[in-house]
Every structure is written in C-alpha cells, then in structure tokens.
Amino acid sequence: MLPLALDVMGGDNAPDVVIEGARRAKQELGVELIMVGLPEVVGPLAAEGFQVLATSEVVEMHDDPASSVRRKRDSSLVRCAELVRDHKAVGMISAGNTGAAMASALLKFGRLPRVARPAIATTIPVPGSTPTVVLDSGANSDVIASWLVQFAEMGSVYSNEVFGVESPRVGILSIGEEKGKGNELVKEAYPLLEQCDRINFIGNVEGRDVMSDRIDVVVCDGYTGNIVLKTLEGSMRALAKAIFDHLGAGEDGQAVVDVALPKLLPLMEELDPDSYGGAMLLGVDGICIISHGSSSPKAIFNAIATSMRLADHGILGKLTSAVGS
C-alpha cells in the first residue's frame, strides 16, 4: 500500500507529538509514513527509516484558511494534500489549522462524484456503547436540506467502517422528537431523509441523544455540529476538573482520590477524544484526517491506524457508492 502523508508541523505541540505518534505507529503497525515539514525538522527523520519531504513554509493556527492555502504553496499542509492528489500517498493527517487542512484537501483532491459539499465527521464517545458520529461538525456553517441527505449517506458508511455498526441509525438533530419539530432547515430535510432508501433514518433526535446508545449518526449544519462538539468538550473538561477538585478536598482528600482514581481511569480512557485520533473530512477524493490542535502522540497514532484501515477497506469507493445524486 502507498504510504501516508503526515503534516509534521501541524498542531499546538508540533512537531514533537506528531513525531512521537509517528514513531509508535511505524514501530507497532509497520506503516510507511512520509514526514512533511521544515528541513531541519524532518531531515533527521530519514535516518530512522521515514520517508521525508522538506518544505519551506508552515500554515500557522491563526492563518486565514483559504488565503494561506493559496499563498503558502510550499507549506507542509499543501504538500501533504498534493502527495495524496498525485497518488504518492494514500491519505493525509494534520493536527494544524482545521480550516486550512479542509481547504487544501478540497482544493487539491477535489470532491467525490455527486458530492455537493464535504463534511467533517467527528466521533463522540458514549460511555459503555458505540460512539456517535456527528456531521457536519464545522465544514459548512450554513447548509441546504439536500446536503444533509449526503451527510447522512456518508456518515452511515463511516459509522459502519470505523465502528462496525450494521445499518447505522441516522437521526437529524432537532428540538423535539416528533416530525414537524425543528427549524426551517430540519423541516425541509426530514422528508428528504425519510425518502432516502440508502440510510436507516429514525427521525429527529435531540441534544440529549448525542451521547447515548439511541443513535449512531447525527446530521446537522456545521455551525450547530461544531457548537455541540465544543459544548461537550468544554463541559466534560469542566466536570472532570470539578469532580477531582471535590474528591481531593479536605484532610482525607488525597486518600479518596487514591481509591477513586484507579476506578475512573478506564472511563477517562473511554471518553478521551484522543482514542479516536481525529475527525475525517468526508466527500473529498482522498483520505484527510484532521486531528485536534492539542492532540497527544496517542491521537496521532490512532489517526494513523484509522487512516490505514480506511484506505485498506476502500472507504472512498464505498462513499462514492453511498452518495446519491
């Protein structure tokens, strides 16, 4: 199989965490990786058996996505996308500027046949159950109803491929379970989803269903999806911090933490977004995984593992078959 292209410069803690995750993946999974980045960073990696591609520029986290991709033609991000376009890499991973990663993939790969708009599919961990896939979680702030049907089709393939869910249950995010509840977009999209025989549409779902075992794929506009995602991220972090603050308070606090922590570690592991490695941009003609800016080496490792598995399973062909006109 072709190697995978890694944007070594992308992420809050790049390049160190990216390199560490890549080393682990190379060793444990035996995958071929092309390390793309500034020469002084990637140069030394050749001696470790990595393929390397030296580039002169870096897209920064705060750069404007569209213009930085046009302007910084020799950036690690743009070069990663070109490797995929030129069939020299099977896919790309970046933990850098999300908008720029999306823009470079869209610009260089192009879209899959019939796909109107690519969408970002994000994985929400569910305690004790299969994760929920939410899309779009940020690629398109404003959407039209027919795009949501394609998101549903692509999200179903993703849930099936990544989490092994047979006939994933698809819901549209709304503010009431009954048909007819929701904003104008939801009311318009509902009958289109209902008529689509390529998905297992179960109707409206509410915010409280996202982190539950009642649903596998949730479709919504990218504004709402991104807000749901970040609300969950923020509240989980706030709650986890508050719990440990409370457990650790008082004279016997340390003792209580000492007995509680080992019990809670498996749950923290289960809910750790790094366990899933990143979000996938679905609908472009190549594999593009966008990892969180604060990704750990574990996240990079998992993003690599997922990318290779998806490539191996022919995800692009399956997505193409799944998307109707």
Next chain:
Amino acid sequence: MLPLALDVMGGDNAPDVVIEGARRAKQELGVELIMVGLPEVVGPLAAEGFQVLATSEVVEMHDDPASSVRRKRDSSLVRCAELVRDHKAVGMISAGNTGAAMASALLKFGRLPRVARPAIATTIPVPGSTPTVVLDSGANSDVIASWLVQFAEMGSVYSNEVFGVESPRVGILSIGEEKGKGNELVKEAYPLLEQCDRINFIGNVEGRDVMSDRIDVVVCDGYTGNIVLKTLEGSMRALAKAIFDHLGAGEDGQAVVDVALPKLLPLMEELDPDSYGGAMLLGVDGICIISHGSSSPKAIFNAIATSMRLADHGILGKLTSAVGS
C-alpha cells in the same frame, strides 16, 4: 404583593410535586399562591390556606401548543395566564407543556413594548462560578439578527437580577472566537451587538465557553440554544451515571462509593438544574417561569422564590427600559 399563579396540573409528576413545592414555599417564604387545576385536586388545598381556582381542562404534555391554548380555554395553563393578564397574579409557573406555556403567556400577556420576539432564558450551572444565561433556548427556531440584540439586552437584565452580575459579559455563540467566524446569522448580528451600548458585548464565544467563567450571557437562535441545553443535560447525566457505575464496580466498589459520595454531593447539588427552578420567558408583559417537566418539589420551590424576587425587583420595568427599538 399580588399572589403567584401555579399550574398545579403541569409536569410529569403533577400534581403531587407541584403541591409539595408550593407547600414548602408557602411555609418558608410566606408567599400567597393561587393553585390552579382540576377541582378534585385543588379543592382540598383551600383548607390549607391556599387560594384556589378550579378549571375543567388540562393541557397535556403531547398537546399541540398553539391549538391546545386556543381550544382548552378552561385549562389550568390558560387560566394561570389570564390571572396574570387581569392583574390578579404577579406571575405564573408551569412545569407542563413548554410550547403551550409559552403560547398562553404570549397570547394572554402580550409582548413588552418594542420586543419583537420573546425568548426563553435558561440557566446553565457552572462549577465554582456564576451560572451562564443562554437565550433563546427554544422559543424561536429561526431568528433574525436584530432579535439577537434584544435577547442580549433582556439576558443582561436577567443575569443582573437573578445572579447579581454587574455589567454581564454577553457573547454570541459561534464557531471561532474571531469576528467574521460563524454562520450568516452570526456574521450579521455581530456588528449590531457591537454597536449596542446597552450591553457589555465581548464578541464570539464557543460551545466550550458555555460552562465556563468566561461569559455571563450567551445569545443564539432558539434551535441552537435548545440543542446546547439538551446536549449538556444528556451528557451530564450520562457522565454522572458512568462515574458511579465505575466507582461502584468490583469487590471494593461499595466502599469506594461510600467515601466518594459525600465529597461529590455538594457538586451534584451545584449542578442540579432544579436549583434554578426553571427558565423564564423574557419579553412578555408578565412573569412566566417554565419549569422542566421532570421538576422536583425543590425546583417548584425555587421557581416560586425566583418569581417573587423578580416581581419584587420590578423585572418587567427593567426589561422594558433595557430593550431598544
């Protein structure tokens, strides 16, 4: 002061929990309450010193909001709204059908001067800090930019009155901190909020800020606000359950729970939505508190206490002064 009207029939566990909460409020706060409901339910309450109003109908949780309010003219909900309209009650509280409570208040009270659309203001508990007020959290699924400015003005008054926040920081919910990020609605509303000198606008906020001490009032459309709220509700519940399942697992599980639980109780109390009693419909010409369908007696008690305080502080006059044209 005038009494407060209570919809005794509203809520998943009505009338028992409503009556229990009312008894506590009557005893501890010495407030005058008009108990509105079916004669066999409210009749016996007269002997306890409650004012009572017997009505022949009940708006059910699944009833269509608009038509049930028009059709069930002698329902407890509609009669509560009429008591406020006729200046026989200072405000109303219902834990019943949210849409119907909103519709009856809007229909019977009318709107405050200049208010284009009323909005539901919901309180999000923040561990260790002042709660965040989110509006609209469900009254208007689709909104226009200028309404968001009024939501900001009304939300600021609410945050100040209920939580004592001086010059509440107002943010608009978006998908990036920088001006210019967001969907079309956000981009259009941003400059209007920036120009409004009656609020302390701090710009875009993200989902992760909602449950943080970085913000006091978050404005958004009612579709997004409702989803944020229910996402938080669902995830908090899922996480709390998972935490206790994990703490309690294994042979020593019960012992671990026994030491951890007393430490976590104050946090659970702090995060309990019942501590705030309910959401307020802001922008109608009367006090209308909509409590959660699953409200406990404690929620009803707190809703009563909040209503009386808001009435005492002349909230309607303050809202009227706050709302520009």
